[in-house]
Amino acid sequence: MKKVFASIITIGDELLIGQVIDTNSAWIAKELNKIGISVKHRVAVGDVWEDIWYSLDEESKHADIILLTGGLGPTADDITKPLLCEYFGGRMVIHQPTLDFVTHLFEQVLQRPMIERNKKQAEVPDICTVLLNEKGTAPGMLFEKEGKIYISMPGVPGEMKWITENHVIPIIKHKFQVGFIEHRTLLTAGIGESFLAEKIKDFEARIPSNLKLAYLPNYGMVRLRLTGFGNQLKELNHTLNEQFEELKLEVIDFLVTDKDLPLEAVVGNLLKGKNQTIATAESCTGGYIAHLLTSIPGSSAYFTGSVVSYSNTIKEEILHVNPLTINQFGAVSMETVTEMAGNILELMNTDYAVAVSGIMGPDGGSKEKPTGLVWIAVASKSKISVKQFNFRYDRSRNIHATATNALNLIRQLIVDNS
Amino acid sequence: MKKVFASIITIGDELLIGQVIDTNSAWIAKELNKIGISVKHRVAVGDVWEDIWYSLDEESKHADIILLTGGLGPTADDITKPLLCEYFGGRMVIHQPTLDFVTHLFEQVLQRPMIERNKKQAEVPDICTVLLNEKGTAPGMLFEKEGKIYISMPGVPGEMKWITENHVIPIIKHKFQVGFIEHRTLLTAGIGESFLAEKIKDFEARIPSNLKLAYLPNYGMVRLRLTGFGNQLKELNHTLNEQFEELKLEVIDFLVTDKDLPLEAVVGNLLKGKNQTIATAESCTGGYIAHLLTSIPGSSAYFTGSVVSYSNTIKEEILHVNPLTINQFGAVSMETVTEMAGNILELMNTDYAVAVSGIMGPDGGSKEKPTGLVWIAVASKSKISVKQFNFRYDRSRNIHATATNALNLIRQLIVDNS
Numbered sequence: 001m002k003k004v005f006a007s008i009i010t011i012g013d014e015l016l017i018g019q020v021i022d023t024n025s026a027w028i029a030k031e032l033n034k035i036g037i038s039v040k041h042r043v044a045v046g047d048v049w050e051d052i053w054y055s056l057d058e059e060s061k062h063a064d065i066i067l068l069t070g071g072l073g074p075t076a077d078d079i080t081k082p083l084l085c086e087y088f089g090g091r092m093v094i095h096q097p098t099l100d101f102v103t104h105l106f107e108q109v110l111q112r113p114m115i116e117r118n119k120k121q122a123e124v125p126d127i128c129t130v131l132l133n134e135k136g137t138a139p140g141m142l143f144e145k146e147g148k149i150y151i152s153m154p155g156v157p158g159e160m161k162w163i164t165e166n167h168v169i170p171i172i173k174h175k176f177q178v179g180f181i182e183h184r185t186l187l188t189a190g191i192g193e194s195f196l197a198e199k200i201k202d203f204e205a206r207i208p209s210n211l212k213l214a215y216l217p218n219y220g221m222v223r224l225r226l227t228g229f230g231n232q233l234k235e236l237n238h239t240l241n242e243q244f245e246e247l248k249l250e251v252i253d254f255l256v257t258d259k260d261l262p263l264e265a266v267v268g269n270l271l272k273g274k275n276q277t278i279a280t281a282e283s284c285t286g287g288y289i290a291h292l293l294t295s296i297p298g299s300s301a302y303f304t305g306s307v308v309s310y311s312n313t314i315k316e317e318i319l320h321v322n323p324l325t326i327n328q329f330g331a332v333s334m335e336t337v338t339e340m341a342g343n344i345l346e347l348m349n350t351d352y353a354v355a356v357s358g359i360m361g362p363d364g365g366s367k368e369k370p371t372g373l374v375w376i377a378v379a380s381k382s383k384i385s386v387k388q389f390n391f392r393y394d395r396s397r398n399i400h401a402t403a404t405n406a407l408n409l410i411r412q413l414i415v416d417n418s
Numbered sequence: 419m420k421k422v423f424a425s426i427i428t429i430g431d432e433l434l435i436g437q438v439i440d441t442n443s444a445w446i447a448k449e450l451n452k453i454g455i456s457v458k459h460r461v462a463v464g465d466v467w468e469d470i471w472y473s474l475d476e477e478s479k480h481a482d483i484i485l486l487t488g489g490l491g492p493t494a495d496d497i498t499k500p501l502l503c504e505y506f507g508g509r510m511v512i513h514q515p516t517l518d519f520v521t522h523l524f525e526q527v528l529q530r531p532m533i534e535r536n537k538k539q540a541e542v543p544d545i546c547t548v549l550l551n552e553k554g555t556a557p558g559m560l561f562e563k564e565g566k567i568y569i570s571m572p573g574v575p576g577e578m579k580w581i582t583e584n585h586v587i588p589i590i591k592h593k594f595q596v597g598f599i600e601h602r603t604l605l606t607a608g609i610g611e612s613f614l615a616e617k618i619k620d621f622e623a624r625i626p627s628n629l630k631l632a633y634l635p636n637y638g639m640v641r642l643r644l645t646g647f648g649n650q651l652k653e654l655n656h657t658l659n660e661q662f663e664e665l666k667l668e669v670i671d672f673l674v675t676d677k678d679l680p681l682e683a684v685v686g687n688l689l690k691g692k693n694q695t696i697a698t699a700e701s702c703t704g705g706y707i708a709h710l711l712t713s714i715p716g717s718s719a720y721f722t723g724s725v726v727s728y729s730n731t732i733k734e735e736i737l738h739v740n741p742l743t744i745n746q747f748g749a750v751s752m753e754t755v756t757e758m759a760g761n762i763l764e765l766m767n768t769d770y771a772v773a774v775s776g777i778m779g780p781d782g783g784s785k786e787k788p789t790g791l792v793w794i795a796v797a798s799k800s801k802i803s804v805k806q807f808n809f810r811y812d813r814s815r816n817i818h819a820t821a822t823n824a825l826n827l828i829r830q831l832i833v834d835n836s
Contacts, residue, residue: 286712287705294704
């Protein structure tokens with residue numbers, strides 16, 4: 001099997017000073033993987049002429065496909081387009097279809113006057129194939145050199161994604177005859193990475209050489225990914241399925257899902273399958289659990305709503321927690337969170353509810369109730385259970401860890417109720 | 419000024435198949451920048467022996483400091499440690515302080531039995547300086563070769579951050595005499611990137627050569643970053659401040675903040691300064707605005723709570739929206755969102771409130787109310803104003819765009835009320 005390799009070059013000073021987090025590369029890598037292309041390298045460089053030039057030289061040594069994002073804007077710090085023009089030895093010309101589209105965009109959609117600078121967006125090197133961008137003003141550009149292809153796209157995620165889906169993937173599929181890469185992923189809870197590795201070490205030792213196992217730990221849950229490479233899709237899938245079934249049996253006591261889904265989608269699917277509903281009452285997570293649940297398309301079928309009760313007044317007045325409970329045990333307590341869960345269930349008339357209260361830090365902790373202390377209660381119509389956690393992260397990760405564990409507890413409750 | 423360059427190598431197949439998004443690099447880059455180190459390159463490679471080896475060779479050509487994260491776990495796919503041992507020509511030995519710490523961690527903190535695999539975590543190449551990791555079992559390792567330093571850290575963000583702050587930054591500061599890099603950042607709203615660039619092109623043309631301006635557009639807002647390099651911190655700050663004041667004046671009509679703060683922190687600071695409070699009523703954002711507001715430490719001083727009313731029943735029963743309003747105009751309408759804002763203000767007894775309702779997609783749109791249609795209402799005790807938006811992104815970005823614009827509208831209302 002001839003393996004085809006891709007490199008991704010992301011361009012922009014903001015990536016090197018840490019001002020933005022690169023989400024484009026991960027998305028592109030996933031899409032390329034689906035069609036059997038391995039990403040060998042991902043590089044981030046600044047808006048610096050010689051650094052971009054060098055990375056083009058360097059990446060073309062190892063990859064068949066070089067994808068670039070960023071640096072195509074209308075401002076002076078965007079140098080990718082003139083650089084590519086020089087790198088591939090072309091000259092700049094107006095691309096009429098792009099100019100027509102940009103004009104249309106300004107006149108009809110944005111309804112703003114178009115300035116000279118915007119027209120510049122329609123200039124492209126004459127030696128490239130233009131990949132029209134229906135989502136913005138900067139078109140994609142395809143260059144070919146010595147059997148390798150180079151594709152430049154804007155860094156704006158929505159535009160990059162549209163060009164990738166509508167141009168890049170079809171072009172690559174057409175140009176390269178590639179083998180297949182397939183993944184199977186499962187999620188476990190309740191077992192640490194080392195113990196899991198110990199448990200499945202015999203399995204790991206005997207998997208075929210075209211398969212690879214990876215561990216991805218995350219807030220007390222571990223995702224296991226089995227990756228296979230092969231020329232024959234059917235044969236590859238057969239081997240992979242067989243091995244994956246074995247792996248599932250090995251970890252059956254800890255198995256959350258055998259799909260590559262986020263936990264919020266697992267919970268959503270369980271609820272949708274049973275035609276049941278959920279609501280959340282959140283103190284310390286400030287709406288993050290509701291956000292995760294509603295990030296899934298179609299979640300309105302099972303997610304009713306949430307009360308984010310950051311202040312105690314709201315806990316009492318909207319969630320009807322007994323003021324005496326808060327007074328006696330505090331807002332971060334088993335007693336308060338139990339009332340929150342029971343009351344939101346009733347208030348929103350749902351089948352399930354989850355409630356959280358804790359101290360996320362950096363301030364607000366005490367000797368008795370340190371930062372990271374969290375109470376989580378999950379409720380169904382017949383049962384409320386509550387659990388204490390002690391996280392040791394920073395604020396942002398404490399919020400993530402609380403949400404992850406809350407979703408896992410509610411998942412367990414739904415499964416137990418079946 | 420001798421410039422010192424760093425490269426960041428992130429290791430892990432999960433980074434190349436798009437399963438996880440790399441947030442470590444951005445964080446590290448920011449920390450290095452603060453002490454005057456420029457990150458020239460960021461590379462992601464898989465758990466592949468020759469690829470990691472090659473990237474070590476390659477990055478050491480261009481950088482003085484090479485930072486590696488990932489691949490230090492206790493499982494078979496983690497090969498960074500033996501590789502570094504071979505690369506720098508050492509042999510593996512037990513590091514007693516690490517073994518003591520890991521033992522303590524298992525016995526006292528985790529209260530779980532320790533297995534042989536965990537003890538392996540205390541093995542290190544004998545030619546490295548061990549950087550103790552108080553947040554986990556895998557220590558950091560420092561290697562030196564031909565005047566360059568190589569530091570390997572675990573990929574778990576909390577552990578990597580702790581080692582960076584407690585070992586890496588002090589070591590680099592001590593070892594390298596570097597110049598200074600300083601940034602000034604401001605945020606604008608209400609003007610597109612091209613128009614902004616046109617507006618400040620004269621300013622951009624005349625800034626000193628040791629300064630650099632960058633545009634960072636994001637959901638209709640544009641962040642401008644002015645970066646300066648210099649040997650004398652005082653002189654550099656003087657120049658930078660002077661130029662930044664000029665830039666502020668150029669964009670004064672569109673200026674949101676002259677600090678490098680997220681919008682939710684800008685809103686938070688305004689409220690804290692006036693001792694006022696806010697609540698949110700969220701339909702389509704599903705709690706995301708509340709999550710953003712509460713991601714800021716100390717937000718309980720001004721954020722009271724939120725009602726996430728995903729279902730119409732909750733809009734009616736908890737938010738007391740008139741059922742006739744929803745019946746006549748629909749849940750996504752000026753009328754409904756106006757009632758939501760007014761009612762949450764009253765319900766939570768706050769000074770300000772924001773309410774949103776819209777269609778985030780991919781499903782749920784119609785010809786009259788297409789995906790991306792959003793109504794946002796902001797309310798104070800004396801005024802409610804409402805605005806329509808039409809976003810053209812995917813679900814996730816529509817949610818982000820809605821939240822960003824909601825925060826900006828509430829910011830404007832607070833500022834206008836001053």
